[in-house]
Amino acid sequence: MSTDNTDADRLQIGEVAARTELSVKTIRHYDEVGLVTPSARSAGGFRLYTISDVDRLLAIRRMKPLGFTLEEMRELLQALETIAAPTSTHAQQATAAIYLADYHTRAEQACAKLTKQLAYARELTTQLARYASPE
Template sequence: MGGDTEYEHLQIGEVASRTELSIKTIRHYDDVGLVTPSARSAGGFRLYTADDVSRLLAIRRMKPLGFTLDEMGELLAALDVLNTPATSAAQRAAAAAYLADCHTRALQACAQLTKQLTYARELTDQLARYRNGG
């Protein structure tokens, strides 16, 4: 069973590698209460589960779309509500409505980022002509 525990709980360095977030950023998310590690080692080191890693990946996805830390927390809380069977219908409806708003906002942000990426590609294509002599 000891091997299972090691597999289920990842240290922060491995989590950083898997999520492509810095250790400093992961610690900050813990400090502000976005993703609290599920366990601590005997030496006090943060230990993360697959669910914790999933939450960090969700945050990583939200960040370039312009969500604030508070909004990220609200979105994660809404996901928790929808993933918890014992919540009331009113809680589920409120969570679903918030996620629908976030979805609309994410779609708008993706459209804007796509437009910016098109501009960036146009510029790199233009500059590539000079790099290749002309």
């Protein structure tokens, strides 16, 4: 990481990958499709990320197993930003809240489906366990 003060609180992509448990390739892909953009570049051209960027990547990581498309992820992230922004109007916040309520319902449905699939996987694991233990 650069030692100049403007970059002192920023993380290079490898550090971000370690913190988010996402691959460097995946983080670069999310940059290419516009889901998360590094806050800065070092003098050497390396991507530099803030804690806010890391939080955004963690939100994306949480959405991925629930089956959200890239466009849906973008909309959800925008709604979260709108809710958090002190400059958002009441109408903007109300619209964002409607989006978030819909995404919440969809996330709950996806979690229920994943829970059921996990139960099936555990059943199989239990069934196969007797073959994994040496007798």
